[in-house]
Amino acid sequence: MSRRPDIAVVGAGLAGCEAALQLARRGFLVRLYEQKPQARSEAASSDRFAELVCSNSFRARSLENAVGLVKEEMRRLGSFFMAAAARAEVPAGGAMAVDRERFAAWMTEKVQAEPNVEIVSGVVDAVPEGDFETIVATGPLTGGRLADYLRELAGSGYGELHFYDAIAPIVDAETIDMDKAFFASRYDKGGDDYLNLPLDEPTYRRFVDELVRAERVLPREFEDPKFFESCLPVDVLADRGPDTLAFGPMKPVGLVDPKTGKRPHAVVQLRREDKAGTAYNLVGFQTRLTYPDQKRIFRTIPGLEHAEFLRFGTVHRNTFLDAPRLLDRQLRLRTNPRVLFAGQISGVEGYVESAACGLVVAILSAARLQGAPIPPPPPETMLGGMLNYLATPQDRFQPSHVNHAMLPPPPGRKRGSERKLAYAERALAALERWVLDNAIHVLEPEA
Ligand SMILES: Cc1cc2nc3c(=O)[nH]c(=O)nc-3n(C[C@H](O)[C@H](O)[C@H](O)COP(=O)(O)OP(=O)(O)OC[C@H]3O[C@@H](n4cnc5c(N)ncnc54)[C@H](O)[C@@H]3O)c2cc1C
Structure with a gap:
C-alpha cells in the first residue's frame, strides 16, 4: 500500500x-x-x-x-x-x-x-x-x-439489530393496466407525478383479508422483529385492523378518480423509478410476504393483474x-x-x-x-x-x-x-x- x-x-x-x-x-x-x-x-x-x-x-x-x-x-x-x-x-x-x-x-x-x-x-x-x-x-x-x-x-x-425495516416492490410500467389507473398527486400538489390505482370497498376488504392470511418470511432472526414505526410492512399494518391500511399508505385523501368523479375507498400509489417511467415502485408497500404470495396478492390490485415484478419487497436488519x-x-x-x-x-x-x-x-x-x-x-x-x-x-x-x-x-x-x-x-x-x-x-x- x-x-x-x-x-x-x-x-x-x-x-x-x-x-x-x-x-x-x-x-x-x-x-x-x-x-x-x-x-x-x-x-x-x-x-x-x-x-x-x-x-x-x-x-x-x-x-x-x-x-x-x-x-x-x-x-x-x-x-x-x-x-x-x-x-x-x-x-x-x-x-x-x-x-x-x-x-x-x-x-x-x-x-x-x-x-x-x-x-x-x-x-x-x-x-x-x-x-x-x-x-x-x-x-x-x-x-x-x-x-x-x-x-x-x-x-x-x-x-x-434494534429494529427491522422492509423494502417495497417495483413493477415494470408496461405491465400495468393504464385503463384502470390515473395520474395525480394528492391535492394536486405536483401534477401528475404519481400513478394511482383505485380500489372500491369490496376489493379493498378482499385484499386486506388476503394479506392477513398470506405466508410471510420469518427466518429465525426475525422472530421478534422491531420495525421502524413509520416504515411498517403492509402485512403488519393489515394485522392491526381492517381499516389501518385505508388510513395509512392506501389512504385516498386528496384524490378524485376521474372515472367516477369521486374519492375512491382506497388507493395504491405508484412512483416513477426512473426519468423515463419504465418502472414504478409501490409507495409504502414494504413487506415480509413470500415472493409467490406477493405476486399472487398484489396482482389482485386493479391494474396490476398482469404486473411483472422487477423487485420484490424484503425485510432487512438495521x-x-x-x-x-x-x-x-x-x-x-x-x-x-x-x-x-x-x-x-x-x-x-x-x-x-x-x-x-x-x-x-x-x-x-x-x-x-x-x-x-x-x-x-x-x-x-x-x-x-x-x-x-x-x-x-x-x-x-x-x-x-x-x-x-x-x-x-x-x-x-x-x-x-x-x-x-x-x-x-x-x-x-x-x-x-x-x-x-x-x-x-x-x-x-x-x-
Ligand atoms: C434494505 C434497506 C432499505 C432502506 N430503505 C430506505 C429508504 O427507502 N429511504 C431511506 O431514506 N432510507 C432507507 N434505508 C436506510 C438508510 O438510509 C440507508 O441504508 C442508507 O443507505 C444508509 O447510508 P449509510 O451511508 O449509512 O450506509 P450505506 O449506504 O449502506 O453504505 C455502507 C457501505 O459500507 C459497505 N460495507 C458494509 N460493511 C462493510 C465492511 N465490513 N467492510 C467494507 N465495506 C463495508 C457497504 O457495501 C456499503 O457500500 C434503508 C436501509 C436498508 C438496509
Whole structure:
C-alpha cells in the first residue's frame, strides 16, 4: 500500500462517499475501504458506491419540512450528495426523487476520479491499524465481522439489530393496466407525478383479508422483529385492523378518480423509478410476504393483474450504535476517539440524514486534522439538531429522521406554515454564521 493516509473511511455508501470527497477535496489523503465488489449486503444489487437500496426518494423538498431544510443546509455546505441528486432528479411532486442508477454512477465516478482517495477493496473485519483516525460508515447492513469487533471496542451498550425495516416492490410500467389507473398527486400538489390505482370497498376488504392470511418470511432472526414505526410492512399494518391500511399508505385523501368523479375507498400509489417511467415502485408497500404470495396478492390490485415484478419487497436488519452513550459530540467513540462514526450506523435514519452525517463528520474532522477544531453546527440548524439528538440520552435509543422537535422552538407565537418557515430562516442564518465564524471552506462539488 502507498503512503500513510491522513484519515480512513470504511464504507463507500452515502455517508462514506460524502465524507471521503469532502476530506479529499480539502487536501487530505483518504483511504476508503469498501467491500464491493468482493461482497455485497443482502439489499445491494450493484457494485456501485452510494447505492440507494430501496426507495428512490429523498423525501420532501419544501423548507417548511425538516428534511427539506436539512437538504438546503447540505446544499449550502457544498454537499456531493446534493449535487448528485440535482443531476439525477426525476419528477415526484413535492418530494425530491432520483434516478438511482444515474445518482450512484455520478457519485462513484467522483470518488474514483479523486486523486486524494485511495480505494481499498475488500471486507473490513476490524478498524484499520495505524496512527490515523477512521470514520466507520458501513451502514445498517454492516458486513463481515465488523459489527462484532465494534461491539467489543465500544464496551457495553453496542445497540445492534434494534429494529427491522422492509423494502417495497417495483413493477415494470408496461405491465400495468393504464385503463384502470390515473395520474395525480394528492391535492394536486405536483401534477401528475404519481400513478394511482383505485380500489372500491369490496376489493379493498378482499385484499386486506388476503394479506392477513398470506405466508410471510420469518427466518429465525426475525422472530421478534422491531420495525421502524413509520416504515411498517403492509402485512403488519393489515394485522392491526381492517381499516389501518385505508388510513395509512392506501389512504385516498386528496384524490378524485376521474372515472367516477369521486374519492375512491382506497388507493395504491405508484412512483416513477426512473426519468423515463419504465418502472414504478409501490409507495409504502414494504413487506415480509413470500415472493409467490406477493405476486399472487398484489396482482389482485386493479391494474396490476398482469404486473411483472422487477423487485420484490424484503425485510432487512438495521445495525446502529447507542450513540448518546457511546459517542462524543464529534461522533468519536468515547472509549477510543481514533474511531468515528457516520451515517446510519451512528444512529441517524434515512438516506438524506446518512449523507448529512457524513458531511458534518468530514467538516469537523478536517478542522481537527488542520489543528484548529471547530464546534458542531449550532443547535438552531437542522444539522445541529440531528447531532444533538445523537447526544441526548434516552432509555432505549432509536434512530430517527430529522424533525422540528430536534430544534429549540422559534421565538414568537407563529403557527403552522409560518412557524415552520421561521425555523428554516433561523437555521439558515445560524448556518451562515457558523461557516463564517469558523472559516469553513465550502466546496464546489461540480468543479
Ligand atoms: C434494505 C434497506 C432499505 C432502506 N430503505 C430506505 C429508504 O427507502 N429511504 C431511506 O431514506 N432510507 C432507507 N434505508 C436506510 C438508510 O438510509 C440507508 O441504508 C442508507 O443507505 C444508509 O447510508 P449509510 O451511508 O449509512 O450506509 P450505506 O449506504 O449502506 O453504505 C455502507 C457501505 O459500507 C459497505 N460495507 C458494509 N460493511 C462493510 C465492511 N465490513 N467492510 C467494507 N465495506 C463495508 C457497504 O457495501 C456499503 O457500500 C434503508 C436501509 C436498508 C438496509
